Amino acid sequence: MYENEKKKILFVMDSMNVGGVEKSLISLLLNIDYCKYDVDLFIFKHNGLFLDMIPSQVNVLPINKDIKYLLLRKNAIFKDLFNSFRFFDKKVAFNIFSSVVKGLFTKNMEMQRQSLWTKCNYIIKNMEKEYDVAIGYHSITTSYMVIDKVNAKKKIGWIHNDYGTVQRNTEIDKSYFNLLDEIVTVSDLCGKGFVCAFPEFEEKINIIHNIVSPNLIHKMSIENKGFDDEFNGIRIISLARLESQKGLDLAIQACAILAKTYNIRWHIFGEGPDEYKLKKMVKQYGVEEVFIFSGITKNPYTYMRQANIYAQTSRHEGKPIAVDEAMILTKPILLTNFSTASDQIDNGINGIITEKSPEAIAEGLEKYINDRSLGEAFSQILKQKVHDNIDELEKVYDLINE
Secondary structure (H helix, E strand, C coil): CCCCCCEEEEEEECCCCCCHHHHHHHHHHHHCCCCCEEEEEEECCCCCHHHHHCCCCCEECCCCCCCHHHHCCHHHHHHHHHHHHHHCCHHHHHHHHHHHHHHHHHCCHHHHHHHHHHHHHHHCCCCCCEEEEEEECCCHHHHHHHHHHCEEEEEEEEECECHHHCCCCHHHHHHHHCCCCEEEECCHHHHHHHHHHCHHHHHHEEECCCCCCHHHHHHHCCCCCCCCCCCCCEEEEEECCCCHHHCHHHHHHHHHHHHCCCCEEEEEECCCCCHHHHHHHHHHCCCCCCEEECCCCCCCHHHHHHCCEEEECCCCCECCHHHHHHHHCCCCEEEECCCCHHHCCCECCCEEEECCCHHHHHHHHHHHHHCHHHHHHHHHHHHCCCCCCCCHHHHHHHHHHC
């Protein structure tokens, strides 16, 4: 390659829904030096509010319509199953049918996605273009795509979760991780969790934190009106996908405990497959006027700035970018003790970390409600912290250019 020739980079994503991984990619793409790199983006599903936030310098590749059949999409699983019998041979259709049945029976569709990919990824055409570097940035399936279908001199997989907390077929993952040149995790504890599961790949591990821009977040936090009601009680806010991992069932129960005594509203910004189940639970606990599903927005920062408390009640996480954003806005923060919580918050120093139970969550929030000076003290400590980590971009460049 000539000295001044741009490197060709490919990122692979599941979707551009409103979520932490998608947000971290947008931050990365907004800061890349396009004088040095030509960037393509391949997305499994062309949906999500963040699609129109992709920088114009990025070439978004056409969708591959066959990939959806291997993803076992929860919101279209039976439609995709029916169409698989129309468009593919019996072997493919049977494997999809078998994966759906096993996934529903075992309540672990993720392991079935892994197995289905290994059996039927031949229905997806190889990408013709050659890249210098290809990066599976979203789910581990995007790394599978990079290994099996992309022609690249270097292949990188990005792991955003604590691997030890998810139920996956480790033998299948191991076979793919073995073929990656580098593996990135987003926090020290995520890296340790990965090495615990796969010690043989320790030399491949790189820690690169999600890039956040304090200036952008502060700017966006004053761009719109925010809450348009006249509520003057305690506002709690959570940014979370509506799924079991995020522990919103725990939040609903904690909210029900607090609502008996305090004038609160708990706003959830997000969407996801468990929306119906969670809304039903809210009705069962009688907190429809208190626990509020506020949908999705590209700019949650005005609401976050106006809230009294930020809460993340997850069962497991990698390094949630929403917590970094709440820290930038110096909000009093409550986290449950998912494995990587202490990577972001020092319990009792600049926030509160609780056990994963409704009672513990309610008790932690009650400390903030009853003692405003506690939250103010934590906020002052957060103001003194340097939150700008644009230097993480240099780690990305080093990885690409090695």
